[in-house]
Amino acid sequence: MDLHEYQLEAVETALFGFAGHAVYPEGEITLPLTLGTGDLRKTVMTVFTVVDAPSCYNIILGRTAMNEMRAMASTYHQKIKFPVRGRVGEVKGDQPSSRRCYEETVWVDQKKARREEKGKENQEKVTREREVHFVAEEEQEVVEIEPGKHIRVARDMNASTRVNLLNCLKANIGSRPVKQKKMHFGPEKDKVIEEQVGELLRAGHIREVQFPTWLSNVVLVPKSTGKWRMCVDFRDLNKACPKYCYPLSRIDQLVDSTSGCELLSFLDAYQG
Template sequence: MISGGSTDGDSTRARKARGRRVCLEVDGRRQNEPIISFGPEDLRGVSLPHNDALVIQARVANYDVLRVFVDNESSVNVIFKEALVQMDLHEYPLESVETALFGFAGHAVYPEGEITLPLTLGSGNLRKTVMTVFTVVDAPSSYNIILGRPAMNEMRAVASIYHQKTKFPIRGQVGEVKGDQPSSRKCYGETVRVDQKRVRREDEGKKVAQEVREIEEKEVNFVAEDEQEVVEVEPGKSIRVVRDLEDSTRELMGISPKVAEHQLNIIPGSRPVKQKKRHFGPEKDKIIE
């Protein structure tokens, strides 16, 4: 479940104001909408039994987008940066977002911004399009888009994970989008592999941090300057060593390039890569400092 973002306002004050306003709003225009229900006929083509997430195909900004995860628990609609790049929309100006998102790997993620795009569900005469606000996230994901509560409410859509289907009202009728179970299972497998790699990296990081702490806790012996002498390694280069250093150790100054040599394997004339500043969350930023 993803929480946060600017769905209910980009500050605590804005969210409280919206909460008071929503309590007073009454919309009677939708009283004649058709009843949405699910029955045995909706299970045709569904592989049972299953525990698959609801992953569908949607049309966004005139692009047919696969791997769209329907998540009723998320407070925002998310479109991942890589999907925008594939759609050639990554250079469009984004609205700024100050509120972080929570739920990605258990820590805060700061969005790149927000973008409003037309979202279309359904097919044929039962197609419905609404302008949808997507929060842009630059993070690895098996999905291209996550449809959260805002999009589902705007569509007046109802999702049934068991029936692998999303239904919505359209001109007095009911439109629908079927889930893609093979895609759902593939996304789940990829997500598990990514999480396993992340856990391994975190464990390795903890191990390195522990080793550093152990080294720092060890007693360090400093050699006084009068107990040192300057030894010339090569013309113009010298180092300080302990005066009573053994002769066998003194002879090991430096390593011949015939033994080992370090090179950077780069393409001549290539330009350096410059990335945007990335936020890691307050706790990690403190550690980095």
């Protein structure tokens, strides 16, 4: 569809299947959805949640999209009907295609079940670390934080937490999410980045995140030893953050403070 990752809006809520497994979306995107043919066509702007998961279906229409279309579905007749300018439009299902989708779904589910059984322990560990809390749409209420801008919050949220959350959102409403384009460094530098990121992951200093905004590219800086030092370009994040009122001390003050000391140690703990 000629869509790109930077067009996706961030989503922090996981999707749960019937078996209770969590799927973390790639993001959301609003696209025009058209049902029907000829003069009996109807188009509405629909929010699609994009997931990277094996499925024989291209899209799945949820209750929100069906409500926008004012559509009614009949599994017995394999039809969807909806009003169009005082008339009735319809979408007809195809029985052979439905049977094929069902068979493919069963095959995908079986294959997925075997794979999930193999990595069940790791999945449970990741789920515990993320502590995902899902709130159904019926348990949410719309709150206006600025004229024309609304958010959804849980109805049973603690009063103090609710006040702090809304105050935080109002104070930072001017900051738009930034999506940096992924930088490419070439095979040699990519290998260095992969190695250093792997070390940080194994050490537990960083972890994987599931959102496309506020991600900062890494930057490789050559060291005097001929090796590469990996840094992170936090300029976009720094622009959106409050300025720190107490900057670092002046280097001449630090040097003067060592006056009278017998020993001065420069320890590079990272290099051991």
